[in-house]
Every structure is written in structure tokens, then in C-alpha cells.
Amino acid sequence: MWIQNVGWKLPPNFGRDQGTGLFQFTSYAVEHPVVPPFSWLVQNVVLPNFTLFGYATLLVEFSLGAFLLAGLLTRFWAAIGIIQTLAITMSVLNAPNEWHWSYYLMLAVHAVLIATAAGRSAGLDGLLRPRWRTSSTRLAMLALRAS
Template identity: 30%
Template sequence: MKVAGTNPAEKQEPREGIYSSSRLERGLIVLTIALASIGLGYLFFTQLWWKLPPDFGCRDDFTRGGLCFFLQHSVDEADASNTLLKANILESRPGAEVSVPIGWATQLNAAFIENVVQPNIRWFGYVIWGTEAWIFLSMCLGFFSRLGALAAIGMSMQLMIGLAHTPNEWEWSYILMVLLSVAMFGLAPGRYFGLDRLLRPRFRAMGERGSRVGRLLLLFT
């Protein structure tokens, strides 16, 4: 008696996407993810050099220039426009017919900068600079890439809330940073290239032995 589905000779359905049985398809996916990840990392790399420690490009006792300028700019423009994702559908009518209000977020962001970041810029600047440096290393080396992508989401969200709505800024440059960071968080690019491919088997073995640290490290890679 023949049992359905047990014949190894039966033709299997072709696998698609990241599970594709085609070496060319898998290679193309890995290459695309690697390019996107390294591109995101390089973006943050380019922003390290105009705000180098210990003064982060600031002048006049950390009141002007460099990182201090953009922090103050976010505070000064907290009331500007206060909308994102604007779509001007009917050119004959002024203003955007579709938009998302973010006034509450810009006000919270401004309050955080004024009350936390600016008074402590001498050490908080290291947090900002170090986070961006970590994103660069994580995304380009595929090292704890999901953790790096999470940091990129946080940095990109802050930039989007603080600057995307201000005059002379193209909001989609910041929105696309957020979307790319979210995509990298979901994909965990280090699983396709880089150091995470070497680390994950070790972390998985730790998790299988009951180590909570191993399971946590596995999640971040």
C-alpha cells in the first residue's frame, strides 16, 4: 500500500525568496542585503568626522557650531510645520491633503534635548558619536547586526523627528533612513555575511544548554 507524500522521488515545489534552492538567487539576495547593510553603515561613517570628540565641532563653550548647532536647530524648529508624509495631491490647492501630525513628538524631542542633552553635552556627545560609530562597525562587519540596526532605528527616528519637518529639508531623506534601518533590523544582515555567521552557532549552542545570555546574544545577531 502506497502512502501519499512518502515517495522521495516525488517532485518538490521550488523554494522561493531567502529559501530558494537556486544558488544564483541566494547569492543575489545575500549581495543585496550586504550592500544595503554596508550602505547604511557608511552613511553613519560619513557623519562621524564633522563632530569629532572632544568638542564635537562645537565652539564658544559648547553653544555654537557642530553638533551643538543641530541640537539647537531641532529645539528652535520644534513648532515648524509639525507634519510628515505630506502628499500634495491637488496642485491647485495650497497645502498637503494628506499628512501625519508629529507635533507631540517634536515637542518631546525638543524638551529632551533642552533638559538632558544640551546641559550634559560634554559627555552626551560621546554617547551620540559612539552610537553612530557602533552602527558603522556593526552594519559593515555584520557584527551583532540586529543590535546595530536597532541603534540605527533610534538614531534615525530622532533625526526624523527633530529635522525632517524643518525648512529646506527633504523629509524623505530621514524617512528612508528609518525604513532602511527597520529593514536591516528585520533581516539581521550579519546572518547572511560577516561575523554573525561565525558567532551564531556558538550562541545557539549556549542557548541549547539553557543559557539565557546565549539566547539573548542569539537574538541580537
Template identity: 30%
Template sequence: MAAARINTNVQIPEPNITKFLFADARLSPIWLVLRIYLGWQWLEAGWGKLNNPAWVGDKAGVAVGGFLERALGKTTGDHPDVTGWYAWFIQNVALPNKVLFSYLVTFGEILVGIALIVGLFAGFAAFFAGLMNAAFLLAGTVSSNPWMFIVATWLVLAWRTAGYLGLDYYLLPRLGVIFRRKAEATS
């Protein structure tokens, strides 16, 4: 049986609804509100860690180590909250490097928060926000992570307009992302 060939010259057009939701600058005020709110949540969380010696300073690693140890405690029972492969990652990668992870979490939260608030590479920042939320969820911590993950995912999808009312308005065109008026886009 011959292998099926994939025509790589085909482009599948974006549906009008997704163009409107994720690429229309008229919705950028909605993305601005969501972006700033999510960014503030991350900045506030990171700032709290920055001012806590158990996260950054002479006791760095203590807090994240405790968090990771508690996550390992959620790997047992009929329905464990933490899967085996993630428990392996925690045990063999994160815990032995808990001081590094303490700094990564703290400064990652601060940088993502600032980038989202000012609209600097908003889609990229939202991706890393969602990645952190996923890591916390995989470690068995629900809290606000599900809704923050959802908002981050929406912002990734709306990367073209999520930072339109922010620094992305000035930076994305310099990187080759061209903003066109609607009439130009349809012709």
C-alpha cells in the same frame, strides 16, 4: 462582565512571504548589500565627527549644541517640525549634557557602522541605527534619515539573515540561534 482571557499557549505561524523575505538565507546577499551600504553611511558620518573638534575634543558639544538649538527653533508655528515633548527632552536632557551627547552620537555612529559592515549582531546594530534616525527625525532633520530608517527597519526584520554573510554566521549559533535547512524547518 468577565474579563477576556488570553490563551498564552497559542503561537501564530509566520506567513511564507515573511519567512522568505526575512528568514531565508538565499536572500542574504541582498541584506548584505543593504547592510554594508547603511553601515558605510553611519561609519562615514561618525568618522567625520571623530575628526572634528566641535564633536570630539576640546570643543566637544559645540556642534551638537548648535544642532539642538536649531531643533528648538522648529517648535513654533502652525505645523512645528519638533513636538513639545521632544523639545522638552532637548531642553532638559540633551542640551545640559551636550558634551556627553556629542560623544554618544559620534561613537554610536561609528560602532553601528562597523557592526553593520561586518555583520556583527546586525539586527541589534540596525535597531540602534533606526533609533538614531528617529532621533534626528524627531529633531526636525529630514535629509537622508527617512530612507535610512526604512532600511534599518528592514534589517531589524531580517535579523536572522541580515548578518548571515558576516560575523553573525559564527556568533548567532553560539547564542542559541539555530540555522536549519529548509527541509528540517518544515518537518
């Protein structure tokens, strides 16, 4: 789902010129506020720096899809997925024609990925954890916790 949704977040302007795409959905946080401090943040920080925000969103969502699909550092990326889902939810929950249940489902799926450490049985985490466990490097210890 994350990788598929990257397809409509098109650089270099991410829909800013036409008022569509990522720009439109981000603007919903101001037009249809869910949490007023979040709306203030979007209006005063995100929208003035929208190109940087667009590239960051593109990178995070593509990484989410790629790492979760590969089952690499699954728990870490599932936690990032929860944070990203909450940010999306705060932007569009009050917007017209939104499927509210889809955001709750996204949160639930990421919570299950954290709870079950899915990458350990069907992903690269399962292949790499034995090596990380025997290594004493700081990076291996972080990867072990993030898997």
C-alpha cells in the same frame, strides 16, 4: 553612512563654540520643534549636558557603523539605528534645507536589516550563530537573539 557621519562630530566641543556641527543640528530641535516634549528634553537635558551627549552620540554612531558593517548583532544594532534615526528626525525634520526623504530611507533600511537578519548571510552573525546555538551561556543566548 554612520561611520562617514562621525567625521563631522568633532570632540571635545562638537561644534558648540562655533554653533556648527552636532551642536547646530541638535539645537534645531529647539529652534524648529517637531515634537514639543522632545524639544523640551533637548533644551533642558541635552544642551546643558552637551559634551556628554556629544561623546555618547559619537560612540553610538561609530558603533552602529562598525557593527552593521561587520554584520555582528545585526538586528540589535539595526533597532538602535531606528531609535537614533528617529531622534535625528525629531531634531531636524522642520529645519531649513533638510532632506526629509533621507530620514525615511534610513528608517526603511534599518527595518529591512531587522526583517532579513542580514548579518546571518553576509556577516559575522552567520559565522558565530552555530557556536551561540550550542552554548548554554546567557551571553550566547542574548547574542543569538540580537543577531
